[in-house]
Amino acid sequence: MLQAKLPAGRIRALGAMSGTSLDGVDAAVVETDGTRIFGFGPSRYRPYTQAERAVLARALGRWPGEDLGEALEVVQTAHLEALSGFEDIDLVGFHGQTLAHEPQGRGTHQLGDGDALAQGLGLPVVWDFRSADIRLGGEGAPLAPFYHFACAQWMGAEAPLAFLNLGGVGNLTWVDPRKGRPDEEGALLAFDTGPANAPINDVMQARRGEAFDRDGALARQGRVAQGALEVFLEDGFFLRMPPKSLDRDAFADMIGLVTELDDADAVATLTAMSATAVLRGMEHCPEPPERLLVTGGGRHNPVMMEMLRAALDCPVEPVEAAGLDGDMLEAQAFAHLAVRVARGLPTSCPGTTGVRASVAGGTLSRPQRQETG
Ligand SMILES: Nc1ncnc2c1ncn2[C@@H]1O[C@H](COP(=O)(O)OP(=O)(O)OP(=O)(O)O)[C@@H](O)[C@H]1O
Numbered sequence: 001m002l003q004a005k006l007p008a009g010r011i012r013a014l015g016a017m018s019g020t021s022l023d024g025v026d027a028a029v030v031e032t033d034g035t036r037i038f039g040f041g042p043s044r045y046r047p048y049t050q051a052e053r054a055v056l057a058r059a060l061g062r063w064p065g066e067d068l069g070e071a072l073e074v075v076q077t078a079h080l081e082a083l084s085g086f087e088d089i090d091l092v093g094f095h096g097q098t099l100a101h102e103p104q105g106r107g108t109h110q111l112g113d114g115d116a117l118a119q120g121l122g123l124p125v126v127w128d129f130r131s132a133d134i135r136l137g138g139e140g141a142p143l144a145p146f147y148h149f150a151c152a153q154w155m156g157a158e159a160p161l162a163f164l165n166l167g168g169v170g171n172l173t174w175v176d177p178r179k180g181r182p183d184e185e186g187a188l189l190a191f192d193t194g195p196a197n198a199p200i201n202d203v204m205q206a207r208r209g210e211a212f213d214r215d216g217a218l219a220r221q222g223r224v225a226q227g228a229l230e231v232f233l234e235d236g237f238f239l240r241m242p243p244k245s246l247d248r249d250a251f252a253d254m255i256g257l258v259t260e261l262d263d264a265d266a267v268a269t270l271t272a273m274s275a276t277a278v279l280r281g282m283e284h285c286p287e288p289p290e291r292l293l294v295t296g297g298g299r300h301n302p303v304m305m306e307m308l309r310a311a312l313d314c315p316v317e318p319v320e321a322a323g324l325d326g327d328m329l330e331a332q333a334f335a336h337l338a339v340r341v342a343r344g345l346p347t348s349c350p351g352t353t354g355v356r357a358s359v360a361g362g363t364l365s366r367p368q369r370q371e372t373g
């Protein structure tokens, strides 16, 4: 079995994440034994070209068995490029590209072939991280929380804190670092908060032909339409208790609430919707966190960050304030999770996905001929 082939103790794992924004593949090295973080290694960003992004965008919402050949080719090629050339890697964690996510319905679909990637890289690859959790009644997401727990311990945190990922979708993890293990009761509470950047990006693309609202420049010129914000907050998702998760386009209809507004007011209102969804999420924290550490591209949006700061009592800081890398945190998470899978350690628990019991998700593929270094 693989466990016997991996070196004991800390190993160098390489993780890859292709996020819901469809911007590209992040790849990053973590030195970890699956429990503790010992250090961080190099990282790389391999953007999708416009043409590749268009192929992936067309594939959104599709399930295995549907016409996916071209999209699979994009995902495999980009990952092979992103993950090649790192030195002394023992194990790879490959998230793939989420195309569809219906935890209470058809399941979850991350496009990508871990077997082929293992052959291509000559390295063992852990993939399909989410399915096992869903089979056991979980949401299959978010999965970064077990890594957030390790980060909190690496930081030496002594009091509860929270991590917020502002990607296409937002997700929040409340961590109690005083607990011994991430799957101990009360150590973690995690869930998706709502849409984050995806609707802003969609409106920027449709109205301005731009990929996103750089530095919140357009939102800053606009006024928030309170009526639209209130209608948005009436969505049943906000009444659900966590854990809960979202598909990228679960809130695509919210764009209809801003159709009548001019560009600046529309983007300001969507920004306020995403920030307010986070504030609603913060109300679920079992104890007030001593700080909120923000990762993902949304931490670069000062308007979104100001909205959070204005409404929260605790400091709201980019994860860099704690010595972490907010552009690579999720890629690192899948490196760390891969080691957990290979060692049979859980990757989710009732507090993070609502799964019935802690579960080690993921499938392991080994290359027929493993490279030596
Ligand atoms: N300078 C900036 N100003 C405003 N927004 C920004 C800036 N930089 C990045 N973003 C936003 O962050 C997004 C990318 O975030 P990120 O890479 O965390 O998303 P992702 O990993 O694809 O998403 P997810 O975590 O949902 O899978 C961009 O599409 C954009 O909306």
Ligand SMILES: CC(=O)N[C@H]1[C@@H]2OC[C@@H](O2)[C@@H](O)[C@@H]1O[C@H](C)C(=O)O
Pocket: 019, 020, 098, 101, 108, 140, 141, 142, 143, 144, 145, 165, 167, 168, 169, 170, 171, 192, 245, 246, 330
């Ligand atoms: C199904 C899926 O891919 N979900 C992503 C998405 O992007 C953010 C949010 O929605 C989170 O639930 C998850 O990703 C992060 C990395 C996670 O699993 O922790």
